[in-house]
Amino acid sequence: MPARNILVINCGSSSIKFALANEERSDFLLHGLAERLGSPEAVLHWQRGEQSDSQDLAGGAHEAALARLLPLVEQTLEGPLHAIGHRVVHGGERFTQACRIDAEVRQAIRATAPLAPLHNPANLLGIEAAMALYPQLPHIAVFDTAFHQSLPPRAYRYAVPDALYREQHVRRYGFHGTSHRYVSHQAAEMSGLAVGDSNWLSAHLGNGSSTCAIANGQSRDTSMGLTPLEGLVMGTRSGDVDPNLHSHLARTLGWSLEKIDHMLNNDSGLLGLSGLSNDMRTLEQAREQGHAGAALAIEVFCYRLAKSLAAMTCALPRLDGIIFTGGIGENSPLVRNLTVQHLHVLDLQLDGAANARCVRGVGGPIHAAGHPRVLVIPTNEERQIALDTLAVLD
Structure with missing residues (x-):
């Protein structure tokens, strides 16, 4: 053939x-x-x-x-x-x-x-x-959601009335599954570990961002939920907010559900915090020039990312390494460095030269010697989709 x-x-x-x-x-x-x-x-x-x-x-x-x-x-x-x-x-x-x-x-x-x-x-x-x-x-x-169907009920169920799950399928689904799956396989190969006996925290960072705990080749928890709005700060999406924010804005400002949803999905995140842009490249340049909103947006982004990664360790039997991927994860040494600084309890430390080198498609290990693995792995969702397509044809 x-x-x-x-x-x-x-x-x-x-x-x-x-x-x-x-x-x-x-x-x-x-x-x-x-x-x-x-x-x-x-x-x-x-x-x-x-x-x-x-x-x-x-x-x-x-x-x-x-x-x-x-x-x-x-x-x-x-x-x-x-x-x-x-x-x-x-x-x-x-x-x-x-x-x-x-x-x-x-x-x-x-x-x-x-x-x-x-x-x-x-x-x-x-x-x-x-x-x-x-x-x-x-x-x-x-x-994107298929990889996360291995989440256990304790990770995918919301603490809402059971009928909402049974009848309306209200639960956590997770996204970026194709990317998390691809980079975890690459991380295992790069580290000389078997996919079925390796455990990773993966951070897919771009205009949409999510974290994932991958244990022995399976997704066990992830930051996105019912929709891609839950979890991390993103380009224009808020990520986690108080669930009562909707009713607060409706009562105090008279906003409709549609207006609130649009604000949380399109006007929030890095754009809302900075008042400037949803593009991390623009924000990093503005931060260097003293733009307070850009500096705040980057700091919130990195802190919330680190907090999510720390929480994801609950789903792993052990940690073999952390993976940065996606447009921001692959190209922002600043974001990687600020995030890892918040994870000092995991004994993480970066090699400054290696971290600076990993941009524009260059990947590899960026951790300092003697510290847990931190890897930059360019994602290739298109390659994984092609492989999955061939598998269906077969």
Whole structure:
């Protein structure tokens, strides 16, 4: 059988990552990113071998990006395309592993959209556009929540009336599962440990951020919950707040539920704290120039991250190391250093030179000699989605 080609489409709330993978090659035939979608700065970047290019998508949303992207795939293909793997953020309790997409699966993804309003609708856009162009191909959904279906009830249940769980499926689901799974496997390989006998704390840090406790290859706890709003401070999401904040704002300011939800998802996090930006690169530059809001946002981000990582140790039999990944985790020595400083009770200490070196795709160990492992591992969700897609085909 010839080596199979898999197209991976990862539609986010304001971006599309894509990659064309061949099962016998470690590199991608084509990969790229459409970012800042829906804004005047929207742009499509791609790389094919040594060739890279960009196209302006000013004001373009997901549909415009896909319309430009899919012809690039056709031009790049060496042989037939065998399947398309789609990242889907929320699969609820129904989806515990990747599966082939049909009308029933699409409806289930649509029905779960209220739990991930920034993501599932965008994921569906990618699915439906690709299915229209490639109706004859298998389309596979790979769910962010699936990896976390190994959480025990003590980790996924909320302390609310039982009927809300039994009838409305109100529970903690967790997200970024594809990333946490990938980097924990890479960490085990890098450290000479078996995946099934290694225990990690993983911090996926980007515009959306989460932590995960991974024991012997399984997710045992994670910071995100029913929706991607719970947990850490993020780019525009608040993370954990007092559950009574909704009623407080409704009583005192007359805000509607919709206005409060929008504020917590779109106007909070690093953006809300700093009053400046949701981009960590911008905030680090502003902090150096004395911007008090930027400095506060970074400090809160790192403290809350450290607090979450410390709490996650409760789910592990032992700790083999901490992993930083995601756009911020892979590229911010400052965030890694400030976070580890808060974790002194775990005897963590960084090697300053190694920490500074790990940016722009460079990974590796950054802990000081004689101290517990701290690793920077570039995530590759697209590679993991391709592997999961091939597994379904098999």
